Amino acid sequence: MKKPSARALFARLFGSSAKGISVEKSVLTGYAAAGGTKVCVIGTCDGTYIDNAAALRLAAHVIDCIEHHPKAPIVMLVDSAGQEPNRVAEMLGLASYFGHLLSCLELARRKGHKLITVATGQAVGGAFLCYGMFADRIYALDSASVGLMPVEAMSAVTKIPVAVLRKLSKTMPSLEFGAKPFALLGGVEEVWAAKDDVQAKLAKAIATASTEDNRAELGRKRGGRKLALDIRKKVLAASAR
Amino acid sequence: MTGTSLFHEQTARQRIAALVDPRSFAEMLPPPERLTSPYLAQLGIPVSFDDGVVIGKAKLGGKEIYIAAQVGQFVGGAVGEIHGAKLTGLFKAAARDQVPCVLIIESGGVRLHEGSAGEIAIAETMRAIFECRAKKVPTIAVIATDIGAYGGIGILSTCCDFRVMTEHGRLGISGPIVIEKWMGKKAYDSANRALVWKTSGGKTKYLLGDADALVHDSADAIRDAVAKLLGKSSAITLTSVKTRQKELEKRLKRFGDTADPDAVWKAMGVRDIAGASLASGPEFAAMAKRGK
Secondary structure, three states: OOOOOHHHHHHHHHHHHHHHEEEEOOEEEEEEEEOOEEEEEEEEOOEEEOOHHHHHHHHHHHHHHHHHOOOOOEEEEEEEEEOOOOHHHHHOOHHHHHHHHHHHHHHHHHOOOOEEEEEEEEEEHHHHHOOHHHOOEEEEEOOOEEEOOOHHHHHHHHOOOHHHHHHHHOOOHHHOOOHHHHHHOOOOOEEEOOOOOHHHHHHHHHHHOOOOOOHHHHHHHHOOOOOHHHHHHHHHHHHHO | OOOOOOHHHOOHHHHHHHHOOOOOOEEEOOHHHOOOOHHHHHOOOOOOOOOOEEEEEEEEOOEEEEEEEEOOOOHHHOEOHHHHHHHHHHHHHHHHHOOOEEEEEOEOOEOHHHOHHHHHHHHHHHHHHHHHHHOOOOEEEEEOOOOOEOHHHHHHHOOOOEEEEEOOOEEOOOOHHHHHHHHOOOOOOOOOHHHHHHHHEHHHHHHHOOOOEEEOOOHHHHHHHHHHHOOOOOOOOHHHHHHHHHHHHHHHHHHOOOOOHHHHHHHOOOOOHHHHHHOOHHHHHHHOOOOO
16 A cells, blocks of 8 residues: 555645645644644654654644644644654753653643644654653554554564564564554554544544543553553552552 | 762662661562563563562651652663553652652663553653642652663653753663664764763753753762752743743754764853863862853
8 A cells, every 4th residue: 555645644634724734844833624623733744753853843833822722622643753863962952852842732731722643654662752642642543653663673672583572462462563552552542544534533533532541541441451550550559558 | 878879889779768768668569569571471581570660658858759769770670561550650649649759760761572561651651740740749850870761761751840860870862872873883982981971961961951950979969959859840831831942942053063062061161171071960060050
């Protein structure tokens, strides 16, 4: 299957209002409409690397939305390979740039902006952690590459043979790469298929979003992440004593 | 009294004991509960009864705190499902009880052997940290070892109100070996310890304003710094994020094309580079005109 262009993808999600999204160096910012309401859009496309400047541009747009469009939902599209390993970026404190972007999103959440993520392409590692995974509710296209890393990459670092990881991933979806196994862990609320009316899905996602983080509950219910919720509850019970 | 022992040489439990009021620490989900990673077990890798993080309640200067210390000796302090859930639970408890939370970080980030579960756990812990911050419950990260705060945990550390560092501590996302592989040895020689520490070490982080305190490598010094921050919190407001946006834009504009960390130090007011390199954390802090 040929990968749709970024523009075609925006049109699928936002219809004609997608023209309000500008793309510069694969970083996107703008305003569009979903379910008849104005939404703020931030994100990445083309599997780009996200660096200090990109984080600042996304943060600036979130601030603009808070200032000028009170309570407008913020839709985050994720198609990024992560942070490019770079010494100067590290020296300048890339982690702090990401932390700043997260703080802006947190402020938006507190001020009543709903935060919805749609993983559209690559949603891996740091690039997913630095904004997409911070949403109220996270969705993914079934064609998206969602997860920590493919088993080949995991094998290269851990020195565990690919065959072993593949076999284990059959019973441990955490080791498998992709939108569906990620949903089994609760990391994604719902996976959207190519045939789905994603405009309607997005409108519904915005309407039903809640700021309560439900990922551990979902992961337990779906069986992909069986321990997290119970351990968390144990800590909350032990600390209440 | 902790004598002259160096904080970075201590174990996680020693660090907590040395930091908090004597005999005040009560560990939650302690090793006898045998909460071990099923992922590591399946892979035939040794497990640990605390899954690499010690959590509990304690007092510091008579004030109640929640505290966690990651165990760097165990898979580099990396975050798996259980490890991460313990952290999420701790910050959620801190938010619920409005008790400050101190996180002694020693972690390379997500535990790769557990795949995406560790990544989601870090995202959940970030949300829990911001729950604390919404209630003005102080969250303080201590970064004091060479394992430092990297990957997702590097990002997570920047979500806390404050960061206390020592000169040994390192804060970043990609580590030097990964960058060297990517950019080549010419751009980043990961064996050049001076360059590595000037890139990600406590001194540079303090100088640029990403660490809020730079202190001696001892529990006493770290305790003093943490105690000073326990009553404070860093509010997230429209004004605060706009100010931070300007600071970070200015930093990128000033130093975005600067490959040499010495040039950054000089521009930030460090006159004697050789002296500053050898100076202790607090001496360095006194020498440097810390700028925004």
